[in-house]
Amino acid sequence: MHHNLCKNCEHTHEGNFCSSCGQKTNTKTLDWHYILDELKYTFLHINGGLLYTSKQLLTRPGDMTREFIEGKRVKHYKPILLVFVLAGISTLLLHYNGDLQVLEKMNSKNKSVIDPKDFVTFFSKYNTYIQLASIPIISICTWLAFKKWGYNYIENTIINSFLISQLLIIGIITSPIKYFFVGNEYYILVNTLLGFIAYGFSIWLYLQLYKDKNLGIVILRLLLSVTVFFLILMVVTILAIVIGFSTSLKHH
Structure with a gap:
C-alpha cells in the first residue's frame, strides 16, 4: 500500500x-473537472438529502424521525441545517406569498398596525434565527410532556427540528396557493385552512412517532406541551413589557 x-x-x-x-x-x-465534480456532488447532496428528507416529512414524518434518532441517518439532511435552508427559502417567499399585501391593507385601515415594511424587514433579517430559537423552547415543552416515554432533551430538539422543517416545507409548497388568492375575499379563509393543514401534519408527526402509545394519551400530552409553550410565551412577553416600560421611565 x-x-x-x-x-x-x-x-x-x-x-x-x-x-x-x-x-x-x-x-x-483546480480545473473544469473539479467544478463539474463539485456541481455533481452538490446536486446529489440536495437530491439525495434535502429532497429525500422533505418527502419523508410529508409522507411518514413520525416513522422517519424515530428511525433517525435510532441511527438510520445516512440518507437524511442534517435536521438543524435543514431548518436553516428551509427558513431561508421561506423568508424569500415572504415577499410574494400574500402576507405583505394583506398587511398593507390592514395598515391603511388601522394606523396602529405594524408597518408592513418593518414586518418584512424584521423577518427577512431574523426569520432563520426565530425558527431556530423556537426549537429549544418547544423542545423543553415536549420533553416535559413526554419525559416518561424515553426521549431526552437533545432528542426532543431533533424531533422538533424536523417538526419546524415540516411546517416550513408545507408553507413553501402552499405559497403559490396563497399568492393566487391575494386580494380575494377568501384569502383569510384559505390562509386559515392551510394553517390547519400544516399543524395537522405536526400532530400526525407526533402520533406516528408514538404510535405504540395510547392515542388519547398522546393527544393529551401534546395539549400539555402546547399549554406549557404558551405559558412560557406569556412570561417572556410580560418580562419584555416590564423591561421596556422600565427603560422608558429611565429615559424620562
Whole structure:
C-alpha cells in the first residue's frame, strides 16, 4: 500500500482518504473537472438529502424521525441545517406569498398596525434565527410532556427540528396557493385552512412517532406541551413589557 502525506493536516496515511481529517488523498488541480465534480456532488447532496428528507416529512414524518434518532441517518439532511435552508427559502417567499399585501391593507385601515415594511424587514433579517430559537423552547415543552416515554432533551430538539422543517416545507409548497388568492375575499379563509393543514401534519408527526402509545394519551400530552409553550410565551412577553416600560421611565 502506497503511503502519502496529507496536504491538509500533514498526517501520514494510506488509501483514498486521510484517516486523521478525512480529506481525499487525490487532490487534483483546480480545473473544469473539479467544478463539474463539485456541481455533481452538490446536486446529489440536495437530491439525495434535502429532497429525500422533505418527502419523508410529508409522507411518514413520525416513522422517519424515530428511525433517525435510532441511527438510520445516512440518507437524511442534517435536521438543524435543514431548518436553516428551509427558513431561508421561506423568508424569500415572504415577499410574494400574500402576507405583505394583506398587511398593507390592514395598515391603511388601522394606523396602529405594524408597518408592513418593518414586518418584512424584521423577518427577512431574523426569520432563520426565530425558527431556530423556537426549537429549544418547544423542545423543553415536549420533553416535559413526554419525559416518561424515553426521549431526552437533545432528542426532543431533533424531533422538533424536523417538526419546524415540516411546517416550513408545507408553507413553501402552499405559497403559490396563497399568492393566487391575494386580494380575494377568501384569502383569510384559505390562509386559515392551510394553517390547519400544516399543524395537522405536526400532530400526525407526533402520533406516528408514538404510535405504540395510547392515542388519547398522546393527544393529551401534546395539549400539555402546547399549554406549557404558551405559558412560557406569556412570561417572556410580560418580562419584555416590564423591561421596556422600565427603560422608558429611565429615559424620562
